[in-house]
Structures are given as structure tokens and as C-alpha cells.
Amino acid sequence: MATPQDRQLVEQWRSIQSTYFRTAGAIDRALESRFSIGLTEFEILDLVAESADAACRMKQLGERTPMTQSAMSKVVDRLEKAGLISRHSCEDDRRSLFLELTDAGRALHGEAAVEHRALLKENLA
Amino acid sequence: MATPQDRQLVEQWRSIQSTYFRTAGAIDRALESRFSIGLTEFEILDLVAESADAACRMKQLGERTPMTQSAMSKVVDRLEKAGLISRHSCEDDRRSLFLELTDAGRALHGEAAVEHRALLKENLA
DNA sequence: TCAACTTATATGACACGTCATTGAATGACA
DNA sequence: TGTCATTCAATGACGTGTCATATAAGTTGA
Numbered sequence: 001m002a003t004p005q006d007r008q009l010v011e012q013w014r015s016i017q018s019t020y021f022r023t024a025g026a027i028d029r030a031l032e033s034r035f036s037i038g039l040t041e042f043e044i045l046d047l048v049a050e051s052a053d054a055a056c057r058m059k060q061l062g063e064r065t066p067m068t069q070s071a072m073s074k075v076v077d078r079l080e081k082a083g084l085i086s087r088h089s090c091e092d093d094r095r096s097l098f099l100e101l102t103d104a105g106r107a108l109h110g111e112a113a114v115e116h117r118a119l120l121k122e123n124l125a
Numbered sequence: 126m127a128t129p130q131d132r133q134l135v136e137q138w139r140s141i142q143s144t145y146f147r148t149a150g151a152i153d154r155a156l157e158s159r160f161s162i163g164l165t166e167f168e169i170l171d172l173v174a175e176s177a178d179a180a181c182r183m184k185q186l187g188e189r190t191p192m193t194q195s196a197m198s199k200v201v202d203r204l205e206k207a208g209l210i211s212r213h214s215c216e217d218d219r220r221s222l223f224l225e226l227t228d229a230g231r232a233l234h235g236e237a238a239v240e241h242r243a244l245l246k247e248n249l250a
Numbered sequence: 251t252c253a254a255c256t257t258a259t260a261t262g263a264c265a266c267g268t269c270a271t272t273g274a275a276t277g278a279c280a
Numbered sequence: 281t282g283t284c285a286t287t288c289a290a291t292g293a294c295g296t297g298t299c300a301t302a303t304a305a306g307t308t309g310a
Binding site: 002006009010012013016017018019020021022023046066113117120121124 | 127131134135137138141142143144145146147148171191238242245246249
């Protein structure tokens, strides 16, 4: 029933879980305490910062993250309320929105990214 | 600012996240639909099934999972309500509890474990 | 051009996890 | 033994994620 291969799979899985939780937790706590945003919020900022080219992005961003569409929408709500991001409706397709960092958002992202990368390095070594 | 090493770290991180969410999601949906328990519940069942030797385990189980003590307590609540596990108070230290699978719990764990291992194999290849 | 269908985002109800706190039992030591 | 600190587990308030659905805009084809 519990073959050696099974055990090895389970070990591998626990190791992934452990890395994931340790890393995500460390980043989340650091960003929360220094910048008052969570990991999820940062990840959206990071994606928006990356895709600097114009596009109707709300949708496309969704394809680059494991987040649900509905989760995305709520994260963007929070970021907008925090004044870090703005939604602009798309001329070609008024159902779509594209996102843009505000100046504050860009500044915060810059600093937070340093922290983020540092913690990744520390935890994924 | 964005060194190649940074990009590589971020890529590695996204890959871990993706594997984690894909795998956890697949297992969770499968267990939910076939056995009406979630991944979290299964993981506790699995830990209890593993540590068949007697001990005041609630605490010790906590050390083997990234879950919070409070989360553990609530998961065990659900498992107990579902009749899959039972809490027994510990003679030596009446603050502690140890856990035991019920017959139903053992049976369900046996079947669910097969599914669990299969999905790990599929997703962690 | 008007239905019927599809697509993009928002929203509400709900489930689950975390943090902070509580209650109870234990330990340490004057 | 009496006090104070510590440890184990449970609980309530709260935040955030998911699913199902709503709303609005676009598409298709007779």
C-alpha cells in the first residue's frame, strides 16, 4: 500500500509545501510590516510593473497568476483604494480595463521589489 | 535594478507557486468530490495514520505541518464532526490531546491516499 | 437590426485561515 | 505550599479567497 515510491512522492510534496509556506510567509510579513501591503498585492504590482506596454490587461494579468478572476478584482480594489494603481477603461473594448501604477505605486514597488528579491534569494537557495 | 539573477529567482518562485497551486487544487477538488473532505483534512488524517504509535500528538502534529495551532484545532473539529477522528485526553498531561482515527476514518484514509498519491505522481513528475 | 450567445469585470454569500486572547493544567522555585 | 510564568488547546473577530451570479459590452447570424 505504501510503496517506497509513494513515500518519496509525499516527501517531495511536503518539501514543496514547506518551501512555499516559509517563503510566502516571510515575504508577506516583511511587506506587511514595512509597506502595509500583502504578498498578493505585491504580486499584482509586480506584474503590472513588468508589462509596461499598453494593453487591456486585467484579463491578461489573470493568465499569469494562479489567482481567480474574482480574487484579482478584489486585490485591485485594495490597491486602488491604497492609491497605488489606477484602472482605466479600454477604448477598443469597454468591458476591459487596463491597469497602471500611480507614482506612489511605482515608488513603493521599487522598494518592495528589493525586499522581495532578497527574501526569495534567502529562501530558495 | 532588475538583474538577470533577480529575474531567474522570480521565475523559480513562480514555478514553485504554480506547481503548488496546480497540485493542491487538483487534490483538493478530487478529494472534495469523491470523499467530501478537503486537502487540509486529508493531510491531518495522513499524519495521524502515519504516527500510529501512542503520544500526546495534537502538539507534535503541529510541528509536522505548516498549519497554525489554531487551524489544526479547527480542522480536527471538522474531522471529529465527520466521525473520522477522535480526540482522547492524555493521562500524563491533561492539557494535551492525542488523536486517533475511527474505523470510518481509517477506511476513508486508505482510499483517499491512493487518489492523493496518484495525483502527486501526475503533478510532480 | 434584433435575438441569443459569449466575454470582461464586479459583487455577495460563504468557507477557511490567522491573530490575539482565554481557560485550564503544569512547572519552578522561594 | 503559594505565587508567577509557561504550555496546550479552543474560541471569536476579522481578512481574504472561492463559487455562483449579476451587469454590461461585444459578437454572430437570420
